Amino acid sequence: LAKTTQPISMDSYEGQEVNITCSHNNIATNDYITWYQQFPSQGPRFIIQGYKTKVTNEVASLFIPADRKSSTLSLPRVSLSDTAVYYCLVDPGGFKTIFGAGTRLFVKA
Amino acid sequence: EAGVAQSPRYKIIEKRQSVAFWCNPISGHATLYWYQQILGQGPKLLIQFQNNGVVDDSQLPKDRFSAERLKGVDSTLKIQPAKLEDSAVYLCASSLVDRAAMFFGEGSRLTVL
Numbered sequence: 001l002a003k004t005t006q007p008i009s010m011d012s013y014e015g016q017e018v019n020i021t022c023s024h025n026n027i028a029t030n031d032y033i034t035w036y037q038q039f040p041s042q043g044p045r046f047i048i049q050g051y052k053t054k055v056t057n058e059v060a061s062l063f064i065p066a067d068r069k070s071s072t073l074s075l076p077r078v079s080l081s082d083t084a085v086y087y088c089l090v091d092p093g094g095f096k097t098i099f100g101a102g103t104r105l106f107v108k109a
Numbered sequence: 110e111a112g113v114a115q116s117p118r119y120k121i122i123e124k125r126q127s128v129a130f131w132c133n134p135i136s137g138h139a140t141l142y143w144y145q146q147i148l149g150q151g152p153k154l155l156i157q158f159q160n161n162g163v164v165d166d167s168q169l170p171k172d173r174f175s176a177e178r179l180k181g182v183d184s185t186l187k188i189q190p191a192k193l194e195d196s197a198v199y200l201c202a203s204s205l206v207d208r209a210a211m212f213f214g215e216g217s218r219l220t221v222l
Binding site: 036043101 | 113149150151153154200208211212215
């Protein structure tokens with residue numbers, strides 16, 4: 001089971017780019033990396049998934065170095081509504097997936 | 110496209126009583142998951158279904174928890190008898206196939222008194 005380590009919390013200001021790094025030293029060869037966002041009183045919401053290098057969608061980018069022992073979620077120009085908990089997962093789905101405590105991002109005006 | 114539907118949203122019961130939660134996944138999603146999320150923690154997987162078969166239930170407290178997925182669509186999670194430590198949000202999620210992105214419902218918040 002690949003364990004992930006993320007910062008417990010981060011603060012940012014509106015309009016800034018936020019980078020949240022996740023370490024996963026024992027990631028397996030065929031494991032994907034997935035990030036979820038969770039607001040209070042809601043279920044987690046899928047943000048982005050990747051295997052290597054860089055993946056970008058309309059809300060975020062995911063950077064994965066060649067050794068795949070870490071990954072960075074990049075949120076461009078955050079707003080107050082991006083205040084949430086962000087979870088990094090390795091091998092999404094099933095009993096191998098472990099949600100850690102996540103990173104609590106607080107965006108200030 | 111309709112999301113994952115769960116009910117009830119809130120439930121308060123006394124310890125030793127029973128409770129059932131219902132989930133309707135996204136149409137066409139073969140994989141269904143039940144997670145338990147205790148306040149301040151990340152979700153913890155209880156059971157995973159592939160169609161109507163159980164893929165993994167190793168973290169389900171089988172002495173009090175049970176789950177079924179009839180006809181490979183809707184699913185029900187039951188707790189009997191409930192304990193104080195069962196107070197949590199029970200999240201249902203579905204995915205097209207295993208290891209694909211999961212889509213979660215809003216959850217059912219259980220308070221055991």
